[in-house]
Amino acid sequence: MTFTKPSRRLVSLAAATAATAVLMSACGSPNQTTVKADTSALEKVYEQIEGLSLEERDAKLAELAEEEGGEVMLYTTAEAKDSDPLTDAFEAKYGIKVTYYRAAGEMVAQKVLQEVSANHEGADLYMADAAQGTVLAAKKALAPLKTPLTERLIPGSFNEYNAAIYLLAPVISWNTDLVKDPPKDLEDALTRFKGKFMIEQEDSAWFKGLVQDYFVKQKKMTEEEAVAYVEDALPGAFVVKGHTLETTLLSSGQAEVCLACYYHSITSAKEDGAPVEAMPIADPVPYMFTSAGLPVTTTRPASALLLLDFLLTDGQQLIAGQNRNPSNRDYQGKFKVEEYDSFPYSVNDSEEDLAKWQGIYEDVLAKAGGSVIDKE
Known part of the structure; x- marks a missing residue:
């Protein structure tokens, strides 16, 4: 297992945002295929499980997985405390050993792209936010x-x-020791806590949704007015840099307010005794997806x-226990998406649109001045 280790270091905003540009431009243009990967092994697996019931499919995949060597490699953005229960349960059920590499979403995507470009085997399955999945698919890496x-998943949460x-679910959060009169809404957080809040460096998809679905559709601003606001x-x-770090900084009192900390992370920190609180889930509910896919270089399809199907079934209950919201509608998390006026950040956004909003977001963040905090 590989993890990123914290240190006390700051990076310049220019250097940090340059990393995103590297990812968006990696492996050439969106329509360029750098490697003609051999997916015949995966196609053969699909042929063997086509038309099977879920139970028959599960049994056949387990049999084929044993023939592949009884191991699987996962690249994920989830922390060890969240990944280990899932991989341990999978290993206990199937006897298939899971090795995983953990990093931020952009690093996961960049590692997959590098392996595909070199036609080098690495990840068998990746998990990162939907925006990274869009980039990987556009680069012919999946x-x-x-x-x-997928028939049981929330509409709009999957594609080819x-x-x-x-x-x-990103929510406004605060340190209860430092903030006695918390923000009432987003506008209150932006104005009354000006210069005192945290904003995540890679949240361009969140920012796009914030502008288009909240400020434009609900507050009747133009995009230009919303960005300027x-x-x-x-x-x-x-x-x-990093939502996990945001929760850590908020919990330790190094920041007063977080504009978009993840609901599950704040809830878990609060359960562990941290002096943090989040605005209740209420209309409108923005949410993003953590998606999974198969790199074209997988040698154990x-x-x-098998691991993907597990994550979408048995793993969903474990995910709910981590205060996250399952994507499978047969499992219930902390809130039911269909009960709210929610707006998802789609898995079907184009790479060009993502690049456009990444550029806008970088320009917005530059207004903050100073450096990006990337370690505790």
């Missing part, structure tokens, strides 16, 4: 994904190459599909 379980494993609140704000 194989077609076929599982009948990616399937959402769980939802992430957020920019005006940025001077002095803390730009942080049956094992990858």
Whole structure:
């Protein structure tokens, strides 16, 4: 297992945002295929499980996974405390050993792209936010994904190459020791806590949804007005790399307010005794997906599909226990998406649109000044 280790270091905003540009431009243009990967092994697996019931499919994939060597490699953004229960349960059920590499979403995607470019085997299955999945699919790095379980997923949470494993709901959060009169809504957070809040450095998909679905559709602003409104609140704000780090900084009192900490992370920190609180889930509910897919270079496609199906079934209950929201409608998390006026950040956004909003977001973050906090 590989993890990123914390240190006390700051990086310049220019250097941090440059990393995103590297990912968006990696492996050439969106329509360029750098490697003609051999997916015949995956196609053969699909032929052997076509038309089977879920139970028959599960048994056949388990059999084929054993023939592949009884191991599978996962690249994921989830922390060890969240990944270990899932991989341990999978290993206990099937006897298939899971090795995983954990990093931030952009690092996961970049590692997959590098392996595909070099035609080098590595990940059998990846998990990262839907925006990274869009980039990987556009770069021809993912194989077609076929599982009948997509029929049970929340609408809009899957496409030909990616399937959402769980939802992430960004919520306004604060340190209760430092903030006695918490923000009442987003506008209150941006104005009354100007220069005192955290904003995540890679949240361009969240920002796009915030502008288009909240400020434009609900507050009747133009896109230009919405972007300018957020920019005006940025001077002095803390730009942080990583949602996990945001929760850590908020819990330790190093920041007062977080504009978009993840609901599951704040809930878990609060349960562990941290002095944090989040605004209740209420209309409108923005949410993002953590998606999974098969890199074209996988050498253990049956094992990858078996793990994916597990994450979309048995793993969903474990995910709910981690305060996350399952993507499978047969399992219930902390809130029911269909009960709210929610707006998802789609898995079907184009790479060009993502690149456009990444550029806009970088320009907005530049208004904060200072450096990006990337370690505790």
